[in-house]
Amino acid sequence: SGNVFADLGFDAEEARNLQLRAELMSRIASFVVKSGLSQQVSAKHLGISQPRLNALLKGRIGDFSLDALVVLLSRIGLEVTMKIRKAA
Structure with missing residues (x-):
């Protein structure tokens, strides 16, 4: 199914919502890893606690809404764009 x-x-x-959240979490995690900064410093930059960042890095998808992830992405200079289309 993809x-x-x-x-x-x-x-x-629910599957689509989870897929979207997973994609956004992956982008944030990639940024954190590539930055080379500690989780503590990265969390401060994102405006969240280090344990919350750790939850994101561990893929705890249920802990994050789409809204929260969009905010985190904007804090690292990334913008989320939407494309709306008819369902298959």
């Missing part, structure tokens, strides 16, 4: 969450049995809407 969506691991759908393949795991989540309904279509």
Whole structure:
């Protein structure tokens, strides 16, 4: 299906939401790793606690809403754009 969450049995809407959150979390994690900064410094830059950043880096997807992830991305200079299309 191209969506691991759908393949795991989540309904279509939840699977898409989880996929979007996973993609955004991956971008944030990539930025943190590539920056070479400690989790403490990275967390301060993101405006969150180090334990919260650790949860993100461990992929705890249920701890983060789409809104929260969009805010974090904006804090590291990335912009989220949307494309709306008819469902397949």
